[in-house]
Amino acid sequence: MAKKLRVGIIGAGNIATSAHLPAYQKLTDLVEVVAIADIVPDRAKAAAEKYNIPAYFASVEELMANVDVDYIDICTWTAAHAPVCIAAAKAGKNILCEKPLAATLEQGLAMEKAVKEAGVQFMLAVVTRYGAQQYKFRELYEQGVFGEIYAAKCQYVRRRGTPGGWFTDKELAGGGPVLDIGVHAIDRTWYLMDRPKPISCSAETSYRIGNYQTKGVGRWCPFGEGKGVFDTEDSATVFFRFEGGKTMMAEIAWAINGPEIAGTQLFGSKAGCTFDPLTIYGEDEEGYLSTVKPEVEGNDYFAEEIRHFIECVNENKTPISPIDDAVTVQRMLDAIYRSAEAHAEVTI
Numbered sequence: 572m573a574k575k576l577r578v579g580i581i582g583a584g585n586i587a588t589s590a591h592l593p594a595y596q597k598l599t600d601l602v603e604v605v606a607i608a609d610i611v612p613d614r615a616k617a618a619a620e621k622y623n624i625p626a627y628f629a630s631v632e633e634l635m636a637n638v639d640v641d642y643i644d645i646c647t648w649t650a651a652h653a654p655v656c657i658a659a660a661k662a663g664k665n666i667l668c669e670k671p672l673a674a675t676l677e678q679g680l681a682m683e684k685a686v687k688e689a690g691v692q693f694m695l696a697v698v699t700r701y702g703a704q705q706y707k708f709r710e711l712y713e714q715g716v717f718g719e720i721y722a723a724k725c726q727y728v729r730r731r732g733t734p735g736g737w738f739t740d741k742e743l744a745g746g747g748p749v750l751d752i753g754v755h756a757i758d759r760t761w762y763l764m765d766r767p768k769p770i771s772c773s774a775e776t777s778y779r780i781g782n783y784q785t786k787g788v789g790r791w792c793p794f795g796e797g798k799g800v801f802d803t804e805d806s807a808t809v810f811f812r813f814e815g816g817k818t819m820m821a822e823i824a825w826a827i828n829g830p831e832i833a834g835t836q837l838f839g840s841k842a843g844c845t846f847d848p849l850t851i852y853g854e855d856e857e858g859y860l861s862t863v864k865p866e867v868e869g870n871d872y873f874a875e876e877i878r879h880f881i882e883c884v885n886e887n888k889t890p891i892s893p894i895d896d897a898v899t900v901q902r903m904l905d906a907i908y909r910s911a912e913a914h915a916e917v918t919i
């Protein structure tokens with residue numbers, strides 16, 4: 572019987588209270604939320620009261636000094652991922668960290684160093700690797716159904732979807748939609764391509780309409796306000812080259828005057844696919860074109876990613892989204908900004 576783990580959550584904001592804590596409620600056989608911390612202690616207190624968490628604190632240090640935990644679940648704004656992760660690693664705690672890895676590549680590399688020196692488990696919570704369709708794709712890919720995936724396209728494009736609060740404050744967020752939602756599309760697509768080695772990136776970012784006053788549209792509202800500035804990009808167009816002549820195109824926007832679109836297209840030597848629903852484009856045994864939609868039952872991917880992390884801690888297994896992948900994807904995201912600044916292709 573696996574050990575029931577004890578987790579301390581850092582950051583009692585929107586993602587903690589709307590996604591992680593409801594997921595923990597489904598996993599009570601595997602894990603107990605024993606404490607929560609936020610630099611705004613009233614937020615930690617409110618979450619503790621709502622979710623029956625026995626203790627709340629104002630920092631990761633205070634939490635670790637008072638409560639014994641097996642791992643720290645980082646749900647702070649992005650610029651705080653690195654200091655919280657480094658403190659947790661130095662205390663020998665395993666770490667589950669919300670996406671993106673960090674606000675800058677430098678911070679991400681410092682996290683990698685701390686995690687590796689401490690020899691603790693680290694998993695980046697890139698939730699779309701943990702969807703049932705992605706699992707089904709991996710199963711079919713392992714069976715050779717797709718052959719070699721040599722090209723891919725991904726999009727995470729919102730018509731009007733700039734988040735509020737700190738998300739547009741570069742100091743706290745590190746960047747705009749590239750780090751916020753581009754990370755989901757690029758991370759998932761690169762992983763499903765079987766993690767080809769990145770060689771170069773050509774990208775442009777833009778800041779035109781993200782600070783819209785459009786009526787009748789909703790937005791993600793974090794609890795943390797930031798300074799109320801908007802000094803990030805609002806969209807990006809990206810082309811990556813990988814070893815072996817493989818490529819990925821990505822379109823990312825918080826706001827654009829065009830249709831909403833989110834997805835990944837994978838092109839393999841034997842077959843290709845799109846998602847939502849998983850649809851496989853190939854040829855049948857008689858040589859005719861075939862389009863197949865396997866029946867895939869949906870899953871709660873936040874609960875699944877946490878369940879997977881607990882399994883990795885208990886069995887000392889490398890997670891599906893380990894620190895090495897997180898750093899490679901952060902290098903790719905960093906290359907987008909470098910290329911946009913140079914208006915030229917850059918090496919990764």
Ligand SMILES: NC(=O)c1ccc[n+]([C@@H]2O[C@H](COP(=O)([O-])OP(=O)(O)OC[C@H]3O[C@@H](n4cnc5c(N)ncnc54)[C@H](O)[C@@H]3O)[C@@H](O)[C@H]2O)c1
Nearest residue numbers: 582584585586609610646647648649651669670793794795
């Ligand atoms: N997986 C997803 O789909 C998804 C969706 C939204 C947000 N996120 C990620 O979740 C994280 C949090 O986003 P959010 O929308 O919940 O923001 P939020 O502002 O609602 O919550 C962040 C909380 O962290 C607290 N905080 C900041 N620094 C801290 C520190 N050093 N110690 C303790 N608490 C600290 C803030 O006071 C705030 O309450 C971000 O990294 C974001 O990218 C992921």
